[in-house]
Each structure stands twice: as C-alpha cells, then as structure tokens.
Amino acid sequence: MKYLVFILCLVGCSDVAQDQNASPFLFTEVETVIAPTVCGAADPTQIIEVNGTGLGLFDYDNDGDLDLFVVNASDQPCRLYENISSGSIAFQDVTKEKGIDIKRWANGVAVGDVNGDGFEDLYVTCFGENVLLLNNEGDSFTDVTKQAGVGDDRWGTSAAFGDLDNDGDLDLYVCNYLQFDTQNPPPRAKYKGVSVLGGPHGLTPEKDIVYENIGGGVFRDVTESWQLDATAAFSLNVVILDVNDDGWQDVYVGNDSMANNLFLNQQKKETTFRDIATRSGAAANGDGSMQATMGIAVADIDNNGMPDFFTTNFSSDTNTLQLNDGTYFEDRTKLFGLGLLSRTLLGWSCGFHDFDLDGDEDLLVVNGHVYPEATLASMDSERAQPLLWMSRVGDRFRKVSTTLGEKNYRDRAAVFGDLDGDGDTDVIVAQRSGPVRVLRNDVVGRRPLVIHLEGQAMGARLKITLDDGSVVSRWNHSGGGFQSSAFTDPTFTFPLGRYPKKLEITWGDGDRQVVGNLPRKGDFTLLQKN
Amino acid sequence: MYCFKHPFRRTKCLFWVIILIFIGCEEPVSPTVKLDSALITHFTLIQEGKTGSARVRIRQRIEEKGESAQPLFLMGLSYHKEKKYTKAADWFERAAKFDLPEDQYPPTWHFLGWSYYYLGEIEKSTRAFETFLSIQPNEGDSFFALGLLAMDSGDRIAAKEYYKKSIAFQQDNPKGQAKAMARLGDVLVVDNPNAAREMYLQSLSLDPDLYEAWYRLAKTYKQNDAELFQKYLQKSKEAKLRVTQKKHNTSFPE
Numbered sequence: 001m002k003y004l005v006f007i008l009c010l011v012g013c014s015d016v017a018q019d020q021n022a023s024p025f026l027f028t029e030v031e032t033v034i035a036p037t038v039c040g041a042a043d044p045t046q047i048i049e050v051n052g053t054g055l056g057l058f059d060y061d062n063d064g065d066l067d068l069f070v071v072n073a074s075d076q077p078c079r080l081y082e083n084i085s086s087g088s089i090a091f092q093d094v095t096k097e098k099g100i101d102i103k104r105w106a107n108g109v110a111v112g113d114v115n116g117d118g119f120e121d122l123y124v125t126c127f128g129e130n131v132l133l134l135n136n137e138g139d140s141f142t143d144v145t146k147q148a149g150v151g152d153d154r155w156g157t158s159a160a161f162g163d164l165d166n167d168g169d170l171d172l173y174v175c176n177y178l179q180f181d182t183q184n185p186p187p188r189a190k191y192k193g194v195s196v197l198g199g200p201h202g203l204t205p206e207k208d209i210v211y212e213n214i215g216g217g218v219f220r221d222v223t224e225s226w227q228l229d230a231t232a233a234f235s236l237n238v239v240i241l242d243v244n245d246d247g248w249q250d251v252y253v254g255n256d257s258m259a260n261n262l263f264l265n266q267q268k269k270e271t272t273f274r275d276i277a278t279r280s281g282a283a284a285n286g287d288g289s290m291q292a293t294m295g296i297a298v299a300d301i302d303n304n305g306m307p308d309f310f311t312t313n314f315s316s317d318t319n320t321l322q323l324n325d326g327t328y329f330e331d332r333t334k335l336f337g338l339g340l341l342s343r344t345l346l347g348w349s350c351g352f353h354d355f356d357l358d359g360d361e362d363l364l365v366v367n368g369h370v371y372p373e374a375t376l377a378s379m380d381s382e383r384a385q386p387l388l389w390m391s392r393v394g395d396r397f398r399k400v401s402t403t404l405g406e407k408n409y410r411d412r413a414a415v416f417g418d419l420d421g422d423g424d425t426d427v428i429v430a431q432r433s434g435p436v437r438v439l440r441n442d443v444v445g446r447r448p449l450v451i452h453l454e455g456q457a458m459g460a461r462l463k464i465t466l467d468d469g470s471v472v473s474r475w476n477h478s479g480g481g482f483q484s485s486a487f488t489d490p491t492f493t494f495p496l497g498r499y500p501k502k503l504e505i506t507w508g509d510g511d512r513q514v515v516g517n518l519p520r521k522g523d524f525t526l527l528q529k530n
Numbered sequence: 531m532y533c534f535k536h537p538f539r540r541t542k543c544l545f546w547v548i549i550l551i552f553i554g555c556e557e558p559v560s561p562t563v564k565l566d567s568a569l570i571t572h573f574t575l576i577q578e579g580k581t582g583s584a585r586v587r588i589r590q591r592i593e594e595k596g597e598s599a600q601p602l603f604l605m606g607l608s609y610h611k612e613k614k615y616t617k618a619a620d621w622f623e624r625a626a627k628f629d630l631p632e633d634q635y636p637p638t639w640h641f642l643g644w645s646y647y648y649l650g651e652i653e654k655s656t657r658a659f660e661t662f663l664s665i666q667p668n669e670g671d672s673f674f675a676l677g678l679l680a681m682d683s684g685d686r687i688a689a690k691e692y693y694k695k696s697i698a699f700q701q702d703n704p705k706g707q708a709k710a711m712a713r714l715g716d717v718l719v720v721d722n723p724n725a726a727r728e729m730y731l732q733s734l735s736l737d738p739d740l741y742e743a744w745y746r747l748a749k750t751y752k753q754n755d756a757e758l759f760q761k762y763l764q765k766s767k768e769a770k771l772r773v774t775q776k777k778h779n780t781s782f783p784e
Contacts, residue, residue, distance in 0.1 A: 192612070192613065192614060193612060193614075278763070279752065279759070280752075281749055281752065284745075286716075286742075286745075286746065287741075287742035287745060287746075288741060288742055288744075288745030288746075288748075288766050288770070289742070316613070316648070327753070328749075328752050328753065330749075334681045334682045334684075335681070335684055335686075336684070337682070337683070337684060339682050340647070340650040340652055340679075340682045341650045341652070342650065343648060343649060343650035344649055344650055376616040377614070377616055377617055378614070379614075380613075380614065380615050380616050380648070380649060395684065396684050
C-alpha cells in the first residue's frame with residue numbers, strides 16, 4: 001500500500017510539473033469547408049498582391065451565432081459562410097443562395113447596420129469601385145452601391161462604420177492606399193540589398209474618403225466639410241471609437257511608413273474633426289519614427305478607463321503599444337514586453353482578448369512577410385511566420401506557446417469571436433492566397449459575462465466597476481482588424497472573488513446609461529433607453 | 531584588466547575600440563593599429579561599404595590559413611554593416627568559439643550581442659554582452675545595450691544603473707554618452723519629467739543629431755508648453771533629416 005501511495009505521489013508530482021509548463025492557451029485547428037483566399041499569384045510580383053484579403057465576422061441572419069464573410073481578390077468570388085455549428089464548429093457556403101456576387105479585386109470588409117433594420121450590412125473595399133451590400137433581413141444581400149453613393153473607385157484597404165455625428169446612424173470611413181496602374185507597375189526596388197517588388201515608396205499616396213449617412217439609404221462625401229481631409233497617406237487601417245471618453249466617436253488611422261492620424265471629434269453642431277496625432281503622440285512611436293502600421297488592437301492596458309492602441313509593423317522594427325491618458329499617448333512598448341520579440345516578424349491583424357479566461361486580456365498577432373524573397377539570411381525575417389501569442393501576466397505580456405504548436409504561415413487577416421457558443425474566444429485566420437484556419441478555443445475555466453447590446457452598439461464603450469472599486473473597460477469598436485471586421489458581443493471575465501457592481505455604457509451615438517445588478521457570468525441583454 | 535595584463539592584448543583591445551567607434555559612427559575611421567596587411571584591407575573594404583569584396587578576400591584568407599577568430603569576426607562584421615544580423619550572428623558565433631586566450635577576439639561578443647539584440651533574442655543578447663563585459667568590464671556601449679535589454683524586460687532600476695555605467699565609461703565618446711543619457715531620460719521620464727528633460731538636454735548638447743531625444747524632450751512639454759513642444763518637435767524633424775540624408779540607401783524604411 002505504501003508503495004502504491006508513493007507511486008501515486010510521483011505521478012501526481014509529475015502532473016503538477018507538466019501543468020506548470022503547459023501553455024495557458026488551448027486551441028485546436030478545426031477542419032471546415034471554408035475555401036482558401038485568393039489575392040494574386042502565389043509569389044507576388046506587384047504591391048497590389050501583398051496585402052491579402054480580409055474577413056468579416058458577424059451574425060448576418062440574427063440566429064445567435066457568428067457567420068463569416070471571406071474577401072477575395074483576383075476576380076474570385078467573395079464568399080459568405082453560415083455558421084451551422086452544433087457541438088463542433090462548422091460552416092456552410094451560402095454565397096449564391098444569399099445573392100452575393102462580388103468578383104473583382106476586393107481587399108477588405110466592414111460590417112455595420114447602415115439602415116438600422118437590425119441586420120448587419122457589408123461594405124467591401126476594392127481596387128476599383130467599392131461595394132455596399134444591404135442585408136435583406138438575413139434572406140439575401142443586395143448591391144446598393146450606386147443608390148447609396150459609396151462606390152469610391154480608388155484602392156480601398158480597410159473601412160469602418162461609426163456614428164461620427166451622433167445622429168443615430170452609421171457613417172463610413174474608407175482608407176485608400178495609393179495610386180497604382182496595373183499596366184505600368186513601379187520598377188523593382190532594393191530592400192536589404194535584395195531585389196524586391198516596388199512600392200509603396202515612389203508611388204503616390206491617396207486621400208481617404210468619409211461618407212455621412214443621410215438616411216434613406218443614401219450617403220454623401222463629407223471628407224472636406226468634416227475636416228477629415230488630411231494629407232494623402234498610404235492608409236491601411238482605421239478604427240472608430242471614443243478615444244477621450246467625451247461621448248463622441250473619434251477616428252484613428254494607421255498609415256504605411258507615414259505618420260498615423262488621430263482625428264478628434266470637435267463635438268460641434270456642424271461636425272468637424274481635428275488631427276491631433278502629432279500633438280498627442282499617436283502619430284509615431286516613442287522615438288518619433290513613423291512606422292508601417294498594419295493592424296490596430298484596442299484595450300485598456302493600464303486600467304485607466306481609456307483605450308490604448310497596439311499597432312503591428314514591418315520587420316526590423318517593433319510593434320508599438322501607445323498608452324492613452326485621455327489626451328496624450330506614450331509609447332510603453334518596452335515596459336510591457338512587446339518590443340524586441342517582434343523585430344523578426346511582420347505583423348498584420350491583431351487583437352486583445354481573454355483567451356484563457358483568467359480575467360485579463362491577452363494578445364494575438366498574425367504575421368507574414370510581404371516579400372517572397374524574405375529569409376532569415378537575406379532580411380532577418382522569414383516569408384512564413386508564426387502566430388505571436390502573448391499572455392498578460394501582471395504588468396507584462398509574455399510570449400507563450402499554444403497547443404497548436406509553432407508553425408509558420410503567410411497570414412494577413414484575423415477575426416475573433418465565440419464561434420461555438422461555449423463562452424470563450426475562438427479565432428479565424430486567413431493567409432494571403434492560402435487556407436483560412438479556424439482555431440477553436442478549448443479553454444476550460446470561468447464562464448464570462450456576455451453582454452448583448454440592443455441599441456447603437458457600434459462604437460459603444462462599456463465600463464464595469466467591480467466590488468473592490470477596480471474598473472474593466474471594453475470598446476465595441478468598428479475597424480482595427482487589418483482589412484477585417486468583427487461585430488461581436490463584448491465579454492468580461494472577472495478575477496476570482498470579484499463581482500461586478502455597475503456597468504456604465506456610452507452608446508455609439510453618445511447616450512450614456514448606468515446599470516446595476518449585473519450577473520457575474522452568462523448572457524445579459526442591455527437595451528438602450530433612448 | 532584584460533587589456534593591461536598583456537601587451538599583445540593591449541594592441542588587440544586598441545583595435546577593437548577603434549572598430550567599436552567605427553561601427554558607432556557614420557564617418558569611417560581608419561585603423562591605426564598594426565594588423566596583418568590582408569586583414570587591414572578587409573577591414574577597410576568593410577568600412578567603405580564594399581562588404582562583398584571584403585568577404586571574397588576573407589574567404590580566401592580562411593582557405594589559405596584556416597579559421598581563426600579575427601577573419602571570422604570580420605566576416606560577421608561585414609554582414610553587421612549590411613544590417614543582416616542573422617548572418618552576422620552566425621559568423622560571430624563561429625568566431626566566438628576560438629576561446630584560447632591568444633586567439634580569442636573580445637569584440638566578437640559585443641557584436642554578437644548587438645546582432646542578437648536586433649533579432650529580438652533577448653537572452654542570447656544579454657549573455658553575449660555579459661560575456662564581453664567579463665572580459666572588458668569598462669566598455670560603455672555594452673552597458674548601454676544591457677540598459678536597453680533591461681528596459682525591454684521591464685526592469686527600470688537595472689536599466690538606470692546600466693545607463694549610468696555607460697555614461698561613466700564613455701568619457702571619451704560624446705556620441706555614446708549622448709545615447710546613454712537620452713535613454714536614461716526615458717527611464718526618468720516615467721516618474722520625474724524635470725530630471726528627464728535635463729538628461730535629454732545634456733544628451734543633445736553632446737549630440738544634436740539625436741532626433742529621438744529631441745522628440746522625447748518635446749513630448750515632456752506636450753501638456754504645459756505648446757511653444758516648447760513645437761520648438762523641440764521641429765528640432766527633432768531637422769535632426770532626423772540630417773541623419774537620414776547622411777545614411778539612407780534603401781527604398782523602404784528599416
């Protein structure tokens with residue numbers, strides 16, 4: 001008996017040791033019917049091919065689960081997949097059935113309910129005329145681009161919806177990259193002594209365009225009148241949210257190799273914005289260097305109730321974490337452990353989510369080089385690169401492995417959401433001209449509080465005060481995912497022993513509301529009062 | 531210590547100090563130490579940016595005389611000059627294996643440290659710099675690097691000490707001191723903006739081309755002095771222009 005107890009102790013000890021080394025993130029790649037993305041040749045020779053294509057994650061038919069829109073370039077059809085998960089994650093291609101017929105050089109997608117009917121619509125950015133698809137209450141989609149007046153025909157990359165004038169409907173910001181002539185592409189350039197495809201340098205940057213939703217399914221160009229006509233830049237990404245907690249939506253634009261823009265809403269009767277990026281410190285990193293911003297993730301890293309920005313950048317540079325004190329941004333990349341380890345990576349979509357349900361938000365960055373010639377020997381960066389998983393541990397982020405192992409991909413886009421309704425955050429990642437991977441989160445832990453917002457949810461800011469006085473904030477922002485968009489319910493997991501006391505919400509149209517008696521976990525529906 | 535025990539080592543130390551200065555500066559510096567004539571040619575070629583030609587000659591030398599620390603180091607240095615740190619690290623690693631006192635080449639560890647730094651290999655970089663400092667305890671640039679690594683590890687207290695040592699050991703290298711002072715300013719700015727400002731200004735009095743220090747100095751005035759903020763921001767832009775005009779040669783920012 002003593003011998004048996006001894007053996008059991010040994011086995012027990014061994015398990016403990018294993019657990020200490022185990023990854024906190026438990027993911028499994030799930031096989032699905034989702035077709036690979038297409039964006040030019042396998043080995044790109046022109047800059048138009050390198051950015052890949054985006055993903056849209058949203059509940060198109062309001063049946064309570066998240067469906068997927070996959071953007072494709074090269075005149076290949078964009079596709080809509082309905083979530084048919086039942087026990088395990090599964091999708092079904094419903095593109096034709098839902099009347100979607102987009103075959104062009106499409107790049108990105110923004111999700112938003114433009115006509116307020118409760119069903120999310122889609123705006124697809126293209127090289128050439130962009131497309132607005134109106135969702136007919138989940139039954140089908142109709143191309144209403146011309147009627148709506150939103151068919152900008154330049155090189156659109158990312159786009160985002162937001163109620164920029166607080167009038168109750170969603171306006172639209174579209175990033176434009178550069179002027180490109182497919183018949184007359186730029187000559188090849190040199191990078192680290194290697195001959196590579198030309199651009200963006202030497203090409204002419206484009207101005208972005210902003211549309212006001214004036215009702216009746218019609219938009220109008222307000223770029224100039226709203227003073228959002230900044231100097232033309234190589235715009236790649238945009239996020240719309242209330243940056244300074246004044247109840248008005250602001251706009252943060254990530255530019256490639258140029259200063260980023262932060263357009264602060266001036267809250268005037270006549271809507272205007274002012275670019276405060278340089279003054280606030282959001283234009284460049286802490287050295288004053290402009291970076292090649294691709295992905296933008298938003299979270300309250302320092303728990304001060306203000307949204308902080310994390311941006312992904314080119315290789316031989318680092319990703320950047322800018323902490324926001326409500327007025328100014330400070331580069332705190334190094335202090336949070338997010339700097340050096342990204343130097344060999346070229347980052348794209350990224351997101352802060354509580355992957356291990358331990359109460360704080362972790363980080364995932366997807367990576368892949370733009371140059372097919374990239375190798376460690378030639379550019380200190382591989383063409384195919386691993387996912388960068390970072391776990392929040394106290395005041396730092398730590399790189400962790402996952403149960404997926406470390407494989408390399410040519411990733412560009414990622415969206416985050418609970419695909420199987422088990423309460424945790426799953427991930428969908430798209431390679432450039434390659435497979436779309438569905439990563440199921442298998443974490444077993446505390447069940448989070450999921451808040452279903454009924455009202456102007458897009459752009460809403462949620463602040464929950466816990467029983468110990470600490471505060472947890474989330475922004476239901478539009479945009480940020482590189483050329484991608486996810487419209488999902490905000491979730492909160494609270495530290496052990498802590499309980500939510502009250503929720504303060506600022507809706508996307510500026511309405512403020514306070515709610516008590518929140519549950520600690522499970523589903524909670526919140527209706528906008530006004 | 532290492533340098534002063536043996537005359538042979540003193541010569542080697544003088545050579546690597548010159549190499550460190552050469553790498554740290556944009557202006558080429560001629561080696562003044564007596565070297566194998568073939569190695570002087572290699573080194574000069576690397577200085578002039580003719581790294582490919584240098585490598586051809588170094589390979590020839592290695593084929594003729596076998597591997598030894600200095601030619602392997604110069605191979606690494608040629609890639610380091612090209613900012614190809616993976617290849618540089620490979621060669622420096624090979625050079626570092628020559629650990630006999632008469633053949634060891636101390637600068638290898640220093641440049642190995644920087645190569646790993648630029649590859650984001652924090653532990654390997656730290657180890658290389660520490661090894662170097664165990665051989666040459668008064669080398670300011672390695673302390674500077676350890677300061678950066680400590681900041682990246684979230685250890686501001688250690689970073690502060692490393693930067694102070696870096697400043698103390700670079701009395702004869704104003705640009706090196708300036709860089710360390712600017713980074714010390716970064717440590718101070720979190721709690722004490724006034725002390726940080728002073729440090730940035732000291733740094734800039736030694737090297738007015740340090741655009742990141744102008745930028746950080748500007749940011750310390752963002753809340754309370756718009757005029758100084760704009761003034762120093764403009765200084766940062768001007769300094770950056772001066773620096774980039776001097777050195778940029780690729781079509782994409784690195």
